[in-house]
Amino acid sequence: MAFLDGMLLLEERRAVVEYGQRLLTHGLTRGTGGNVSVLNRGRxxxxxxxxxxxxxxxxxxxxxxxxxxxxVVDGKRKPSSEADMHRMLYNGRPDVAAVVHTHSPFATALACTREAQANGLPPIHYLAALAGTAGKPLEGPYVRCIPYYPFGTELLAQAARDGMEGRFAVLLGNHGLLAAGPDIHYAFNVAEELEFVCELYCRARTMGTPELLSDEDMGVAMERFQGYGQGR
Ligand SMILES: [Zn+2]
Incomplete structure (x- = not known):
């Protein structure tokens, strides 16, 4: 393993492999859809x-x-076609060090609706507050939804970056979900929990009129997430 030991960004590359597999095992994408990246900001x-x-x-x-x-600095393969979408976030967001892009079914279905593209993800469950960044109350939807742009383009990358301003997630119209975070575990968790919230919203709508949480409820949930878990 001497070759591996000297590999550039070995730890980050291993995380990309591991979390790429988790996209499939956690039902967040199919085939080769989606992609993940990890930043080493120091380098x-x-x-x-x-x-x-x-x-x-x-x-x-x-x-x-x-x-x-x-x-491309290293690696024999062509990078993901959405590399610009990851890179632009890192360039503009010092709080982001990992990005997860999925085609998870419920988030993508919601992103295919006019309602979502106009109003974003409705605040149906407190877990949507995970998309809020540290401690700042949010104006507007916790997760916005941008219109459709062709995949792999700079237009999509710019719109996704703008749509994610002040947030750790954005729905990509007629395409999928983009999630981010200070590390890959956080970014993946945002992607997974938002898929769950989108699924709840879809199911709740089939049963009745979803009861939405207030801005205050969502603000309290976001504050509580700051102190939740084992710390980092
Ligand atoms: Zn995609």
Missing amino acids: GLLAISPSGMDYFETSPEDVAVLDLEGR
Whole structure:
């Protein structure tokens, strides 16, 4: 394993492999859809899923390493077609060090509706407050939804970055979900919990009129999340 030991951004590349597999095992994507990346801000480099590769056949050396201008620094594979979407977030957001992009079914279905593209994810469950960034009360929806832009384009990357302002997630119209966080565990958790909230919203609507939480309820939930868990 001498070769692996000297690999650039080995720890981050291993995380990209592990969390790429979790996208599938946790039902957050199908086939080779979606992608994950991890930033090493000290070195100004990010590790990102290779383009169109089976998550269970991807090893650390397949993971692409890019600089923050998008140049491939290491790795023999082509980086994910959404690399700009990850990179632009890292460039504008010092609070973000990992990004998870999914095509999870309920979040994507919601992002295909006019209602979501106009109003974002309704505050149906307190877990949606996970998308809020540290301690700041949010104006407008906790998770916005941007309109459709062609995949892999700079237009999509810019709109996603703007849609995520002050938040750790954004729905991508007619496409999927983008989640972020200070580390890969956090970003993945946001993606997974928001998929759950989107599923609840869908199911609740089939049963009746969803009762929405107030801004105050959501603000309290966000505050409580600041002190929740084992700390980092
Ligand atoms: Zn996608």
